[in-house]
Amino acid sequence: MTGRPAAGRRDSRPAAGRRDGGGAAAGGRASGGGEPGKPPYRAGFACFVGRPNAGKSTLTNAIIGTKIAITSNKPQTTRHIIRAVLHRPESQLVLVDTPGLHRPRTLLGERLNDLVRSTWSEVDVIGLCIPANEPVGRGDRFITGELAELKATVMAVVTKTDLVDKRRLAEQLLAVSKLGEFAEVVPVSAVSGHQVDTLVDVMTGYLPESPQLYPDDMLTEDPEQVLIAEMIREAALEGVRDELPHSIAVVVEEMIPEGQLMKIYADVYVERSSQKAIVLGHQASRLKQVGITARQQIEELLGTRVYLDLHVRVAKEWQRDPNQLRKLGF
Numbered sequence: 008m009t010g011r012p013a014a015g016r017r018d019s020r021p022a023a024g025r026r027d028g029g030g031a032a033a034g035g036r037a038s039g040g041g042e043p044g045k046p047p048y049r050a051g052f053a054c055f056v057g058r059p060n061a062g063k064s065t066l067t068n069a070i071i072g073t074k075i076a077i078t079s080n081k082p083q084t085t086r087h088i089i090r091a092v093l094h095r096p097e098s099q100l101v102l103v104d105t106p107g108l109h110r111p112r113t114l115l116g117e118r119l120n121d122l123v124r125s126t127w128s129e130v131d132v133i134g135l136c137i138p139a140n141e142p143v144g145r146g147d148r149f150i151t152g153e154l155a156e157l158k159a160t161v162m163a164v165v166t167k168t169d170l171v172d173k174r175r176l177a178e179q180l181l182a183v184s185k186l187g188e189f190a191e192v193v194p195v196s197a198v199s200g201h202q203v204d205t206l207v208d209v210m211t212g213y214l215p216e217s218p219q220l221y222p223d224d225m226l227t228e229d230p231e232q233v234l235i236a237e238m239i240r241e242a243a244l245e246g247v248r249d250e251l252p253h254s255i256a257v258v259v260e261e262m263i264p265e266g267q268l269m270k271i272y273a274d275v276y277v278e279r280s281s282q283k284a285i286v287l288g289h290q291a292s293r294l295k296q297v298g299i300t301a302r303q304q305i306e307e308l309l310g311t312r313v314y315l316d317l318h319v320r321v322a323k324e325w326q327r328d329p330n331q332l333r334k335l336g337f
């Protein structure tokens with residue numbers, strides 16, 4: 008391994024605990040060493056891929072045990088690559104949450120698909136997520152075909168098993184195993200927790216022998232601003248429909264610590280003024296609720312009290328505008 012950067016990374020910041028000379032940050036474990044009879048230490052990157060809404064982010068959170076990636080019942084919720092680290096005594100599994108691969112209709116859609124594909128080429132293990140309660144479809148066949156070209160170990164993960172009975176699950180496992188050449192086919196429910204630990208064991212088994220990649224207590228190296236903006240977006244997605252979920256973007260403009268309080272100023276972007284009215288609600292009541300929901304989550308994340316100031320702005324057709332996309336972090 009040649010000091011691979013963290014998977015899915017878009018900038019050139021140095022990675023914490025890189026494989027090359029990451030001794031200090033990584034606690035100085037020897038590669039592949041360890042006491043005789045003990046299994047070797049393994050560390051590496053894995054990601055879940057699949058159609059929008061397949062349950063990738065929910066599963067990532069269930070494995071990590073902390074809510075790090077936002078989720079919703081709207082397709083194409085995930086837009087930012089989030090990396091979260093699961094620490095175990097004998098392994099470190101870095102999960103990279105990616106957007107759902109889809110047929111792009113906007114420049115944003117194209118950018119998101121690019122992010123997904125660049126992540127695939129950098130991880131050790133890929134879990135193709137297919138919901139137990141939906142027929143295997145063209146989208147799944149298309150993704151499976153693309154994955155076949157990669158060097159990573161590809162396994163299939165049948166998600167949301169709590170939504171089907173045993174017979175339906177057996178049929179789905181069969182259909183999925185016929186879809187392609189998978190190293191494993193693992194059924195799992197992120198909601199009930201069924202088989203989550205088993206999935207981690209199986210994935211970890213395919214990670215390379217490697218020194219620790221991240222310091223012991225590190226949950227993620229993603230900037231707080233990004234995680235906070237995502238939590239606000241998740242709250243804003245609640246209860247909106249049609250095209251509006253896609254039109255919402257959030258940017259944290261400023262974070263000012265004041266004693267025990269963190270003051271956060273964020274902008275919620277929409278594409279049209281008619282959408283602004285919906286997001287605000289009657290006398291801004293909807294926005295107020297979004298603020299309350301998001302603030303609770305952010306307080307949990309930061310461990311401090313939070314004052315959250317939200318502003319709704321219109322950025323016309325931002326999903327198709329390269330300049331706007333750049334400003335919004337894509």
Ligand SMILES: Nc1nc2c(ncn2[C@@H]2O[C@H](COP(=O)(O)OP(=O)(O)OP(=O)(O)O)[C@@H](O)[C@H]2O)c(=O)[nH]1
Binds near residue numbers: 058080106
């Ligand atoms: N019943 C049940 N629902 C689940 C499970 N996993 C996810 N869901 C639901 O499925 C929906 C989509 O979940 P996400 O985790 O956001 O899906 P995703 O694949 O990350 O979606 P994108 O980011 O849009 O690609 C949400 O409403 C989740 O609550 C599960 O194990 N059981």
Ligand SMILES: [Mg+2]
Binds near residue numbers: 063064078107
């Ligand atoms: Mg997601």
